[in-house]
Amino acid sequence: MAQRDVKNRIGSVQNIRKITRAMEMVSAARLRKAEERAASLRPYADALRKMTRQAAQAAGSGELQAQPVLQTHEQEQTVGLLLVTADRGLAGAFNSQILRAGLQRAAELEADGKSVRWYATGRRGLSSLTFRNYEVAASYTGFTDAPNATHAHEIAEELVGAFVDQQIDRVEIIFNHYVSPLVQEVSRQTLLPLSKAEVEVEGDPAADAAPEATAGPKALVEYEPDPAEILAQLVPEFVEVSLLRALLESAASEHGARMTAMRSASDNAGEVIDNLTLAMNRARQAEITQEIMEVVAGAEALN
Template structure:
C-alpha cells in the first residue's frame, strides 16, 4: 500500500471518528434529559403500582374476577408479548438483546402449547419480527427518542382491549431497564392478569418513590370498595407501567449508544495510530531506497 493510499485511509478514519464523537456527545445530552424524566416519574409510578397492589390484596382473588379487566383465565391459550425497542440502531446490543429475549420467551410459551401475539415499539423490533416471519399484531414507531404518555396510553389501550375481549389471556412486557450509562438489564414483567402481575410480588422496583416502607401497612377501609377502585386504577397501572418501561428503554438506548460511540472513537484512534505507523514505515522504506540508489549511482560513477 502506497503512502497516498494510507493517507486517504487515515483521512477517512478521522472523519468517522469526528462523527462518532459527535454522536457520543448528542447521546450524552439526551441521556441526561432521559434520566431527569425517569426521576420525575418514579414517585408517581411507584405510588400507582403500590396503591394497585394494596387494593388487590384488600379485594382478594375472588373479588378480582368480577371485572373483565381483572378476570383471571382458568387456562391460558394466548399470550401477548410487548417488546420495547428503539427506532434507530448504532447502540451496541441494545435492540438485539430484547429481540432475543422476546423470541426466547415466545418459544417457551409455544413449547407449552400456547399461541403468542407480538406487540412491538420501535422500528428495530418491528422490522426484526417481520424479517423472522413473526408479524407483530401491534406496531408503534416514531417516538422512541422521546416517548410521551399518550404513546404509552395508545399501546396500553390496545393490550387491555385484547385482554378484555379474550384475544389474549396474559400480557408480558420486555424492555431494557436503565441501571447506568454502562449497564442496561433486560427486564421481563407480567402486566395482566393482575393476580400474576409483577406488582403483586412486592419487589424493590415496585417501591420506588416510597420512603420508610417496611412492608407492613395499616388497615385501610375502602370507599368505594376495592374492586371499584381497582377498576379505575388498573388502566392507570398498565399505562404507567408501559410508560415507565419506555422511559427506562430510552435512557438505556442513549446510554448504550454513548458507550458504543465512545468505543468506536477509541477504536478509530487505534486504527489511526496503526496506519500512521505503517505510513512512517513506508516513508522510511522509500527514503532508504532513495539513499541506496544515490549510493549505488555514486559507486557506479567512481
Template sequence: MASQRDIRRRIASVHNTRKITKAMEMVAAARLRRAQQRIEATRPYALNMLEFIGQLVNYLQVDLSLHPLLKPHAHLKKVAVIALTADRGMCGAFNANIVRRALDRVNTYAAEGVESDLVVMGRKGVSTVRFQGYKIDRAYLDVTERTAFLEAQALTNGVIRRYANESIDRVHLVFNRFKSPMEQFVTDQVILPIQEEITGQYCPADAQEHMDFLFEPDPETILADLLPSYVEITIYRAILEGMASEHGARMTAMRAASEAADEMINDLTLAMNRVRQASITQEILEVVAGADALSG
C-alpha cells in the same frame, strides 16, 4: 505495500469516521441525561397512583382478585408479547437483545401450543421481527418522549380490552430496564394479569383513619378506571427506561468505536512512517550507490 499517499488517505478517512462516532457519543450522552431526568419526573405520578389504588382498595374492602384485570385466566390459549425496541440502530446489540428475548418467549409458548400476538414498538424491532418471518399484530413507530404516554395508553387500551374479554390470557412486556448507562438489562415482565403486589402496600397509615370520602362518581367506577391507568404508567415507564437504555447503549457503542478509530489511526501512522522511512533509506542508498559509481 501500500504507498504513502494511500495510507495518508486512509488515515484521513478514519479521522472523519472518528469525528462522527465522537459526535454521536456526545449527543447520546446529552440525550441520556435528559432521558434519566424524564424517568425521575414520572415518580410523583406513579407514587400517587399507587397510593390512590391502595387507599381505594382499602376503603372498598373489595376482593381484588375478582377484578377482570387482576384475575388470572385458568387456561392459556393465547398471549400477547409486547417488545419495546428503538427506531434507530448504532447502539450495539440493544435492539437485537430485546428482539431475541421476545421471540424466545414466543417460541417457548409455541412449544406449549400457546399462540402469541406480537406488539412491537420501534422500527428496528419491527423490521427484524418481520425479517425473521414472524407476524406483527400491531406496530408503533416514531415514538418520541413527547408522545410516549399517548402510545402507552394506546398499547394498554388494546391489550386490556382483549384481556378483559378473554381473547388473550396473559401479557408480557419485554424491554430494557435502565440500571446504569453501561449495563444492558433485558427484562421480561408479566403485566396482565396485574401482579397483586401493587395493592395495599402503598397505603399511608394516616389515610386509613380518614377514609370518609365523597366519590364522584361511585368508587367502583373509579377503581375500574384506576387499574388501567396503572398498566399505562407501567408501560410508559418501560418506554422511558428503554429510551434511556438506548442512549446509554449508543454512548457505549460509540465510545468503543471512537477508541477503535484511535487505535487504527495509531497503527496507520506507524505504518506510514515505516513506509516513509523505507523510501528515505532507499533514496540514500541510491545516492550513495550513484556517488560510489562515479568515484569508482
C-alpha cells in the same frame, strides 16, 4: 500500501471519530434527560396507588379483585410478547439482545403448546420481526428515545382491549432494564394480568391499618362517578404506568448503550489512527530508503 492511500485512510478514520465523539456527547445529554423523566413517574404512580386504595375501600370488598385486568385467564393459549427496542441502531447489543430474548421466550412458549402474538415498539424490533416473517399484531415507532404518557396510553389500550376480549391470555414485555449508564439488563415482566402488588400501596403499614381510626369525625367523600366506576377506570391506568416505566427505562438504556458503544468506537478509531500512522511512517521511510538506494546505485554505476 502507498503513503497517499494510508493518509486518506487516516483522514477518513479521523472523520468517523469526530462523528462518534459527537454521538457520544449527544447520547450523554439525552441520557440525563431520560433519567430525570424516569424518576418523575414515581410520584405519579404512588399517588395513583393511594387514590386506588381509597376508591377500592369505598367500592367495597371484592370490587378490586373483580377488575378484569387482574384476572388470570383459566386457559393460557395465546401470549402477547411486546418487544421494546429502539428506532435506531448504533447502540451495541441493545436491540439484538431484546430480539434474542424474545425469540428464545417464544420458543419456550411454543414448546408448551401456546401461540405467540407479537407486538413491538421501535423500528429495529419491528423490522427484525418482519424480516424473520413473524406477523406483528401492532407496532409503535417514532418515539423510543423520548416516550411519553400518550404513547404508553395508546399501547396500553390496545393490549388491555385484546386481553379483556380474550384474544390474548397474557402479555409479557421484554425490555432493557436500566441499571446504570454502562449496564442494561434484559428484563421480562408480565404486564397482563396485572399483578396485585402493582396496585397496592408499598411499605405503608400505617396507612393500611385502619385509616378510619385516625382523626375525628370525617366528612363524607363525594364520588364522581361512583367508586366502582372510578375503580374500573383507575386500575387499567397501572398497566399504562408499568408500560411507561418500561418505555422510559428502555429509553435511558438506549442512550446509555449508545454512549458506551460510541465511546468504544471513538477509542477504537484512535487505535486505528495510531496503527495507520505507524504504517504511514514505515511506508515513508521505505520510500526514502528506496530513493537513497537508487541514488547510491546510480552513483556507483558511474564510477
